[in-house]
Amino acid sequence: MTKYFNNPHDILEATSLVKRFTEYVKIHTTSDEHSESSPSTERQFDLARKLVRELHELGLSDAQVDEHCYVTATLPENTKGRATVGLIAHLDTSPAAPGEGVTPLFHEKYDGSTIRLKDNVSISPEDTPDLTACMGDTIITSDGTTLLGADDKAGIAEIISVLEYFKDHPDLPHPKIRVAFTPDEETGRGTAKFPMETFGADVAFTVDGTFDGEINVETFNADSAYVTITGVSTHPGTAKGKLVNALRYMSKLIERLPAEKSPECTEGREGFIHPIEVNGDASKCKCHLILRDFEERPLAEFGRIVREIAEGLQKEEPRLKIDVEIKRRYSNMIQFLRKKPEITNRLSEAVRLAGVEPIIKPIRGGTDGANLTKMGLPCPNIFSGGMNYHGPTECVSTRSMGLVVCVLLNLLTLYANSQQG
Ligand SMILES: [Zn+2]
Incomplete structure (x- = not known):
């Protein structure tokens, strides 16, 4: 009879999941969105090299890290002729909060009360409703001065624990598993140098x-829409009737964006237009706007709105030079995953077998998996057990982390037992 996993506590006892996690979060791996290099920060190699050593210890003899800080490794199949399954998590943590000197704190037998940390940081079930599902759990937080780094070191520790479990239970059938730990997810460039040709998986899952x-x-x-406005510059002392200030027109452009289509006014399946950065001076400036929607048609409409506002300004002041450039960042992976419904079905089944009802939620953002899916590797995302990412209230339940390992083991068991790969 096939064995499935639904007891997170068994996993916590059988693996060094929590120990590994607390080691990983102490390693400073903050990425840098302003860096042009790949990886964006050298420090990500510190964790990458440690993981290569651990993968070798677990018997994945081809484990390596490449020049761009992508860690890859293979666990060969112990059952014949099935799909190769990829498991992916990211090494870096968000630059939005400090990631150096993380001190993980353990709050055992959580009783539903507010967790108080340094710097007046507190985590309450009112602000973090998922905590109400954690009664009796061990909650791990930072000390309040940094983020924790569960995003995505929980994902890394969970994947490593899966490999550890298979090593200790060689009779458990599993398909060929390819592992990748990637840099710079938080800068949006996590797949820029992904070794797609050599990775060779048929399907993959980010645990993020x-x-x-x-x-x-x-x-x-x-x-992304980039609007560049070039005005006419003269000495301000003799500027009357001559000077055209690019900054003034950029502020008009931003003012004319539909306010109800901003991230602060939208939720659920609604998209938005969001100016995120302006650079430049009175003679020339450039604005970066991000345009987001789950559907292609409204997204194209957002691009049209930006162009139309720019054209309106151009008509008002013909001496301006306005350029609008729109670039694709990533695409909704559902359009690719719909063609292979068995992937989502199998993942849902793996969650159900772990004893929880799957919650299929659209992400109001992107994942590395969205890019990989577009590049031809279908790649849904799985929960990693954390809450409140990218800030000092970030926390994780160890039970939830064990549950993720249960889901991954079930998923790999389903792949091992499937006839069609
Ligand atoms: Zn993440």
């Missing part, structure tokens, strides 16, 4: 989501 049971097969479609 949030809480119990959540799986993601849908992301935004994402475009």
Whole structure:
């Protein structure tokens, strides 16, 4: 009879999941969105090299890290002729909060009260409703001065624990597993140098989501719009009737964007236009806007709105030079995953077998998996057990982490037992 996993506590006892996790979060791996290099920060190699050593110890003899900080390794199949399954998590943590000197704190037998940390940081079930599902759990937090780094070191520790479990239980059938730990997910460039040709998986899963049971097969479609306005510069003392100030016209452009289509006014399946950065001076400036929607048609409409506002300004002041450039960032992976419904079905089944009802949520953002899916490797996202990512209130339940390992083991067992790969 096939064995499936639904007891996170068994996993916590059988593997060094929590120990590994607490070691990983102490390694400073913050990425840098302003860096042009790949990886964006050298420090990500510190964790990458440690993981290569651990993968070797677990018997994955081809484990390596490449020049761009992508760690890859293979666990050969112990059953014949099935799909190769990829498991992916990211090494870096968000630059949005400090990631150096992380001190993980353990709050055992959580009783539903507010967790108080340094710097007046507190985590309450009111602000973090998922905590109400964690009664009796051990909650890990930072000390309040840094983020924790569960995003995505929980994902890494969970994948390593799966490999550890298979090593200790060689009779458990599993398909060929390819592992990748990637840099710079938080800068949006996590797949820029992904070794797609050598990775060779048929399907992959990022373990980079949030809480119990959540799986993601849908992301935004994402475009970036760059508006460059060039004015006419003269000495301000003799500028009357001559000077055309690019900054003034950029502020008009931003003012004319539809306010109800901003991220602060939208939720659920609604898309938005969001100016995120302006650079330049009175003679020439450039604005970066991000355009997001789950559907292609409204996204194209957002691009048209930006162009139309720019054209309006151009008509008002013919001496301006305005350029609008729109670039694709990533695409909603559902359009690719719909063609292979068995992937989502199998993932949902793996969650159900672990004893929780799958929650299929569209992500109001992107994942590395969205890019990989577009590149030809279908790649949904699985929860990793954490809450409140990218800030000092970030936390994780060890039970939820054990549950993720259960889901991954079930998923790989389903692949091992499937006839059609
Ligand atoms: Zn992440």
